[in-house]
Amino acid sequence: MxxxxxxxxxxxxxxxxxxxxxxxxxxxxxxxxxxxxxxxxxxxxxxGIHSRTLQLLERSGVIEPFLDEGLEVRRGEIAMDGTPRASFDLSELDERFPFIIDLPxxxxxxxxxxxxxxxxxxxxxxxxxxxxxxxxxxxxxxxxxxxxxxxxxxxxxxxxxxxxxxxxxxxxAPTQLHGSFKGERVLLVDAECEWDVDWPVLRMSLNRHGLAGSFPFTGRRARFFAQLGDLELADDPTLDDAQRTLADLLSP
CATH class of the missing domain: 3.50.50.60 (FAD/NAD(P)-binding domain)
Incomplete structure (x- = not known):
């Protein structure tokens, strides 16, 4: 051997x-x-670090810094074309960690x-x-x-x-990954925000182009995302263009 x-x-x-x-x-x-x-x-x-992953981190002895530094997100809202349709509260789950930890x-x-x-x-x-x-x-x-x-x-x-x-x-190796790339484009923006809505809440909105939404970080920062579908947007958009696109997809 x-x-x-x-x-x-x-x-x-x-x-x-x-x-x-x-x-x-x-x-x-x-x-x-x-x-x-x-x-x-x-x-x-x-x-986003979910409940089961948090349980595994606890087993590994590394959970405390994640709880100290990350942001607990317990609530979420789902909309259609910007109009609220449903909500959920992870606190109602019978779990060791009934929340998501948002941490970059x-x-x-x-x-x-x-x-x-x-x-x-x-x-x-x-x-x-x-x-x-x-x-x-x-x-x-x-x-x-x-x-x-x-x-x-x-x-x-x-x-x-x-x-x-x-x-x-x-x-x-070689091994094969079976699948195909559909050419999907997604806009991602991390930004400092001034919110006039409940905080912290995970928000998602379905629209004709796909899924858009936001989720919070600590320090009033947030991640915004949107599937672009056939929307025209430069690969390196300006802040104004990104804000305008997100507003169009997330607003009622």
């Missing part, structure tokens, strides 16, 4: 890769966590990385997976570190791809 340099190689240090690394560290399983980006992304990206993904990753460091783990940044060959006993991989000419050869038992929709692991 061939020797292994590590048991598990995790590719991608987003929330999924970090959570997996935390669980492996807690279980004492040797692993490496790599990410091709030299620095973590500052973008908010995925921002950049902060989620930072909190998970801090917890991983406390367990003795770390992220190897600026390291890309460039080669992969699996056999019956494990996986041989090639890793390319920023600034190094030669690739590093690593032997591991498992490679786990946590590197998103354009996964290098999936490309090199």
């Amino acid at each position: 061939s020797a292994h340099d590590t048991d598990v190689l995790i590719v991608g240090a987003g929330p999924v890769g970090l959570t997996l690394a935390i669980e492996l560290a807690r279980a004492g399983v040797p692993h490496r966590l790599i990410d091709r980006a030299a620095e973590p992304s500052p973008l908010s990206r995925a921002a 993904q950049a902060r989620t990753e930072a909190l998970l990385a801090d917890h991983l460091a406390g367990l003795g783990g770390r992220i190897e940044r600026g390291v890309a997976l460039v080669g992969l060959f699996a056999d019956a006993d494990g996986v041989d991989v090639q890793l390319q570190r920023d600034g190094d000419e030669a690739a590093e050869a690593v032997r591991c038992r498992w490679v786990i791809g946590c590197d998103g929709g354009h996964s290098t692991v999936r490309t090199l």
